[in-house]
Amino acid sequence: MAPKLSKADKKIAYDRKLCQLLDDHTQVLIAAADNVGSNQLQSIRKGLRGDSVVLMGKNTMMKRSIRIHAEKTGNTDILNLIPLLVGNVGLIFTKGDLKEVREEVAKYKVGAPARVGLVAPIDVVVPPGNTGLDPSQTSFFQVLNIPTKINKGTVEIITPVELIKKGEKVGSSEAALLSKLGIRPFSYGLIVLSVYENGSVFSPEVLDLTEDDLVEKFAVGVSMVASLSLALAYPTLAASPHMFINAYKNLLCVALETDYSFPQADKVKEYLADPSKFAAMVAAPVAAADSGAAPAAAAPVEEKKEEPAEESDEDMGFGLFD
Numbered sequence: 498m499a500p501k502l503s504k505a506d507k508k509i510a511y512d513r514k515l516c517q518l519l520d521d522h523t524q525v526l527i528a529a530a531d532n533v534g535s536n537q538l539q540s541i542r543k544g545l546r547g548d549s550v551v552l553m554g555k556n557t558m559m560k561r562s563i564r565i566h567a568e569k570t571g572n573t574d575i576l577n578l579i580p581l582l583v584g585n586v587g588l589i590f591t592k593g594d595l596k597e598v599r600e601e602v603a604k605y606k607v608g609a610p611a612r613v614g615l616v617a618p619i620d621v622v623v624p625p626g627n628t629g630l631d632p633s634q635t636s637f638f639q640v641l642n643i644p645t646k647i648n649k650g651t652v653e654i655i656t657p658v659e660l661i662k663k664g665e666k667v668g669s670s671e672a673a674l675l676s677k678l679g680i681r682p683f684s685y686g687l688i689v690l691s692v693y694e695n696g697s698v699f700s701p702e703v704l705d706l707t708e709d710d711l712v713e714k715f716a717v718g719v720s721m722v723a724s725l726s727l728a729l730a731y732p733t734l735a736a737s738p739h740m741f742i743n744a745y746k747n748l749l750c751v752a753l754e755t756d757y758s759f760p761q762a763d764k765v766k767e768y769l770a771d772p773s774k775f776a777a778m779v780a781a782p783v784a785a786a787d788s789g790a791a792p793a794a795a796a797p798v799e800e801k802k803e804e805p806a807e808e809s810d811e812d813m814g815f816g817l818f819d
Contacts, residue, residue, distance in 0.1 A: 511554060512562045518550060518590045519566055519575055525693040526589040526599060526701075527581045532609060532685040541605045541687060549591035549598055551687075556582040574696030581691050581698065589687075596704040599689050606686035611667045611675045621661040621675070621682040625654045628678055637674045 502510070530538070530553065542551050560579050567576050578588075591598045611621065623643065628634075630652045638645045644655045660671055661682075675682060689701045719735045726736035745761070752762035753769070 508558065511558065512565075515552060515554075515559065515562045516566045518552060518588075519563070519572075520570075522550075522590040522592060523695045524591050524595060525578065526591065526595065526602070526689050527578070527691040527693065528587050528589055528602065528687040528689050530585050530587045530687055532615075532683075533687060534607070537605060537607050537686070541602060544601055544605060545589070545591075545598065548593040549589055551587055551589050553587040556584075556586070559588070577696060577698050578693055581693070586690065587687065589689075595692060595694070599701060599704060602687050602689065606684040608681040609683045609685050610681050611661070611672050611683060613667055613669050613672045615667045615683070617661045617663055617665050617667060618683060620659060620663050621671075621680075623654060623658045623660050623674075623678065623680070625656055627651055627653045630677060634677065637670065637677065640670050641674060 538551070538553070545551060559582055563575055563578055567573055589598065589602065611617070627648065628645075628651065631650065632647050632652060635645060635647075635652055638652065638654070641658075641660065643658045643660075645652050646655055647653070660674070661667060692699050692701055692704065722733060723735040723739060725731075726733040727739055732740060748759070749762055749765060752758050753766065758766065
């Protein structure tokens with residue numbers, strides 16, 4: 498039988514374990530552990546076994562170990578963990594996917610009764626229906642102003658009742674009633690509060706972002722950069738296509754108002770001088786679309802008619818931007 502360790506030896510072993518985990522891992526989830534029992538915590542450890550380690554401990558001890566280890570190794574990034582060690586929290590060191598680890602941790606929630614003095618994490622609503630309690634128990638319902646009636650020798654709740662609101666403390670009457678009804682309204686587990694990765698700290702909501710969300714946010718950013726660049730007349734990669742198009746439009750306007758011309762403007766001048774050509778160009782695709790219900794044998798002929806129209810578009814100068 499191994500000798501029992503003293504408090505000093507336990508602190509040394511804990512410090513050594515925490516420092517080793519800090520050296521081996523660059524990803525840490527900081528999780529709240531309020532109302533989480535030892536058996537539940539053991540189940541979580543088993544579920545994460547393989548690529549993650551759950552470490553609990555006193556905040557003062559963890560802060561001290563992190564601060565000393567940062568001084569010894571020169572790794573100042575881990576100091577960002579210290580402000581996160583507030584309240585009853587634990588550290589989940591992992592080498593796996595952060596989102597998957599958080600989802601795995603969320604699976605281990607255990608129902609709990611409403612104990613007197615607890616702050617309700619959710620609204621507690623008592624549903625209508627037969628309670629199975631005998632009429633002598635109506636005093637509980639009267640104290641809480643819950644409408645009831647006697648049905649077949651038992652107490653029946655008539656309408657849904659919001660017994661406890663989120664953020665309120667559970668009273669003795671509410672706790673006793675929920676216990677009699679067999680309702681366990683609360684569920685507790687490790688709740689991820691913050692995420693640490695390579696020195697950076699961010700909210701766990703970031704883990705829910707998909708590639709589509711990132712692309713959308715990037716597109717909005719590019720659009721804002723392009724708008725700002727155009728307003729300041731400052732060239733950037735995002736604004737350059739718009740600047741080239743605006744420059745082409747300006748040159749085209751100058752060419753139309755003066756004798757100066759260039760190949761891309763010649764066709765535009767030609768269409769403006771003889772609008773009937775432009776009308777014929779527009780009519781060709783419309784005629785092709787209207788003949789879509791024609792016999793299949795006429796399809797090759799229609800395709801040949803569409804080709805000149807496409808060439809006309811390019812000749813106008815729009816092909817410049819392909």
